[in-house]
Amino acid sequence: MKKYLTIIKTYWQRGLTYRFTILAYRAGEMAEAVVLVLMWTAIYSDQNVIKGFTLPEMITYFLIGNLFSAATRNFLPGLMSRDIKDGGLSMFLLRPMSYFNFILSREIGRISFVTALSLVTNGLIILFFLNYFIFNFDIPYLLLIAIMISLAFIIELLISYIVGLVAFWTDEVDGLHSTFDKLKKLFSGGYFPISILPAIFVNVSYALPFAYSFFVPAQLYLKKIDLMAGARGIFVQIVWIIALYAISNWIWKKGLRRYEGVGI
Amino acid sequence: MPIIEVKNLSKSYEYYRQESGLMGAVKSFFARETLYAEAVKGINFSIEEGELVGFLGPNGAGKTTTLKMLSGILYPTSGDARVLGFKPTDRKKEYQRQFALVMGQKNQLVADLPAMESFILNKEIYEVSDNDFKKTLNELVDVLDIGNILDIQTRKLSLGQRMKCELAAALIHSPKVLFLDEPTIGLDVVAQKNIRDFLKRYNKEKKTTIILTSHYMEDIKDLCRRVIIINLGKVIYDGAIDELIKKHAPYKLLKITFDENGIRRDQVEKYGEVLEFSSYRAVIKVARGDAKKVAIALLSSPLPVDDILIDEVDIDDVIRKVFGK
Ligand SMILES: Nc1ncnc2c1ncn2[C@@H]1O[C@H](COP(=O)(O)OP(=O)(O)OP(=O)(O)O)[C@@H](O)[C@H]1O
Ligand SMILES: [Mg+2]
Numbered sequence: 001m002k003k004y005l006t007i008i009k010t011y012w013q014r015g016l017t018y019r020f021t022i023l024a025y026r027a028g029e030m031a032e033a034v035v036l037v038l039m040w041t042a043i044y045s046d047q048n049v050i051k052g053f054t055l056p057e058m059i060t061y062f063l064i065g066n067l068f069s070a071a072t073r074n075f076l077p078g079l080m081s082r083d084i085k086d087g088g089l090s091m092f093l094l095r096p097m098s099y100f101n102f103i104l105s106r107e108i109g110r111i112s113f114v115t116a117l118s119l120v121t122n123g124l125i126i127l128f129f130l131n132y133f134i135f136n137f138d139i140p141y142l143l144l145i146a147i148m149i150s151l152a153f154i155i156e157l158l159i160s161y162i163v164g165l166v167a168f169w170t171d172e173v174d175g176l177h178s179t180f181d182k183l184k185k186l187f188s189g190g191y192f193p194i195s196i197l198p199a200i201f202v203n204v205s206y207a208l209p210f211a212y213s214f215f216v217p218a219q220l221y222l223k224k225i226d227l228m229a230g231a232r233g234i235f236v237q238i239v240w241i242i243a244l245y246a247i248s249n250w251i252w253k254k255g256l257r258r259y260e261g262v263g264i
Numbered sequence: 265m266p267i268i269e270v271k272n273l274s275k276s277y278e279y280y281r282q283e284s285g286l287m288g289a290v291k292s293f294f295a296r297e298t299l300y301a302e303a304v305k306g307i308n309f310s311i312e313e314g315e316l317v318g319f320l321g322p323n324g325a326g327k328t329t330t331l332k333m334l335s336g337i338l339y340p341t342s343g344d345a346r347v348l349g350f351k352p353t354d355r356k357k358e359y360q361r362q363f364a365l366v367m368g369q370k371n372q373l374v375a376d377l378p379a380m381e382s383f384i385l386n387k388e389i390y391e392v393s394d395n396d397f398k399k400t401l402n403e404l405v406d407v408l409d410i411g412n413i414l415d416i417q418t419r420k421l422s423l424g425q426r427m428k429c430e431l432a433a434a435l436i437h438s439p440k441v442l443f444l445d446e447p448t449i450g451l452d453v454v455a456q457k458n459i460r461d462f463l464k465r466y467n468k469e470k471k472t473t474i475i476l477t478s479h480y481m482e483d484i485k486d487l488c489r490r491v492i493i494i495n496l497g498k499v500i501y502d503g504a505i506d507e508l509i510k511k512h513a514p515y516k517l518l519k520i521t522f523d524e525n526g527i528r529r530d531q532v533e534k535y536g537e538v539l540e541f542s543s544y545r546a547v548i549k550v551a552r553g554d555a556k557k558v559a560i561a562l563l564s565s566p567l568p569v570d571d572i573l574i575d576e577v578d579i580d581d582v583i584r585k586v587f588g589k
Contacts, residue, residue, distance in 0.1 A: 002388055003388035003389050003391070006385060006388040007385065007388070007389075010374065010377065010381050010384070010385050011374075013377060013381065014374060014376045014377055017376050017377075088370075090335075090337045090370065093335075093336060093337050093355065094335055094337070094363075094364070094365055095360060095389050096357040096360035096390060096391075097389050256339075259337075259338070260277060260338065261332050261337045
């Protein structure tokens with residue numbers, strides 16, 4: 001356990017050396033949220049309810065959803081493809097610790113500071129639009145959301161890990177990563193609540209893992225779905241974690257045989 | 265039992281060629297002809313505990329590829345390698361805790377952090393106890409003389425300083441087997457000497473088995489009694505460095521200095537092939553068996569000989585000759 005903590009700590013320190021970049025990104029995040037709120041306010045100017053969402057609900061949906069997605073995201077694929085392409089992976093293959101465990105710890109260390117800051121800025125944005133924001137202090141709901149977000153974090157890591165592993169075959173995964181990110185955003189409800197789409201689309205989303213890092217917890221927060229539906233979601237997430245873990249293991253073994261440790 | 269045993273080890277890489285220019289790039293986007301590079305072709309050798317073996321060969325000979333297979337980074341295409349009784353590609357933790365690979369051109373230190381942080385990271389990953397860590401680190405810091413650079417970001421260090429830190433990081437877990445791939449590349453002569461002295465001492469004191477590749481003959485001459493030479497993926501020599509010289513250099517060099525008024529070139533030409541000449545110094549190449557005889561002849565000649573040194577041919581020349589085959 002201590003080794004994981006040391007890795008987390010080491011890369012947390014490293015993250016701090018790039019404080020400027022981290023802060024610069026936050027500015028963009030805040031600007032985006034403001035634009036979002038302005039846009040929806042304009043759309044709602046001549047109607048009170050769209051597909052069952054009032055304006056405060058819609059704004060709360062995005063603000064709280066952004067908070068969730070900030071808590072679950074990672075930047076693994078770029079780093080991994082670099083490791084694989086430049087042969088940096090070689091150094092990890094030598095050590096008595098699996099690459100998976102290493103990069104997971106490293107990623108947690110790397111992003112914890114960014115995530116913490118991002119949570120703060122997203123919190124600030126909520127404060128800024130306090131008039132529109134709907135509060136929910138219902139403990140069972142919040143608890144369920146917390147579990148869901150933690151699992152979503154793991155799922156996102158596993159998905160990113162798999163995307164990163166594709167670099168064994170393609171060297172680069174930027175394109176795949178970006179396409180995946182967009183699909184994810186769509187299916188997670190990051191562009192708009194997926195419930196405004198046809199029912200089939202919504203059902204598919206519930207079966208996919210993406211909705212659980214934005215749409216589902218946001219709906220739970222707004223109490224638009226009940227605890228039972230939330231619990232079902234947790235079950236789906238667990239199934240996904242098992243499946244993704246198995247898939248990633250399999251791809252790792254296949255990929256490693258192709259690995260050439262180039263660069264020296 | 266040998267510590268390292270390699271049997272018929274082969275590795276071929278997949279690659280493809282791409283014509284230059286835009287058309288070439290477009291063509292290779294749609295159809296690539298896969299080619300295979302046979303980097304290592306059925307090599308055999310075995311190494312005993314505590315040996316320090318030089319692994320030589322021209323660029324592209326397959327040295328790095330072999331070391332990577334021994335470290336478990338690459339799967340061999342065929343053949344078998346055993347190190348400390350383990351199959352490297354199984355990547356067993358017990359194996360990984362007992363060896364280290366240092367590559368002069370690849371770093372394991374985290375560039376944005378001081379070397380000390382990387383040492384601590386390795387300590388935890390290799391599960392080194394606090395006591396052992398302290399002891400090993402003190403020793404390494406002392407011999408490598410890096411005490412005053414441990415708290416500086418690694419990327420701000422000079423090449424030589426970084427290399428020393430790399431070595432220290434790789435030795436934190438006191439490996440039994442050490443693979444060194446061009447550890448002195450790009451270093452100045454003083455730094456090279458430092459690293460060499462360190463390795464020599466380390467090998468002697470810890471009985472660590474070391475395989476070392478280098479393109480600097482000084483490294484090899486100074487450190488290794490045994491060399492394995494590979495070329496085009498095949499072992500072409502495996503044995504004592506002295507034997508190599510005897511076998512491939514049937515000559516010795518007579519290095520003669522003269523005093524008084526010096527001499528003329530034609531006065532020494534009859535003794536053998538003159539390699540170097542000035543009025544007060546000449547280097548003559550003579551057959552190995554004739555060296556003593558010629559030396560005596562020179563001393564008893566009327567030439568103003570001040571001193572004669574009988575020396576081996578330079579190892580560089582021997583290696584060049586062997587590579588050339
Ligand atoms: N990833 C790769 N893909 C294709 N061919 C490769 C790859 N890596 C190495 N090779 C080829 O394999 C051969 C052996 O390479 P290797 O790196 O083992 O040589 P080396 O003896 O270490 O040379 P050097 O002294 O230049 O470091 C070379 O011909 C090289 O072109
Ligand atoms: Mg090499």
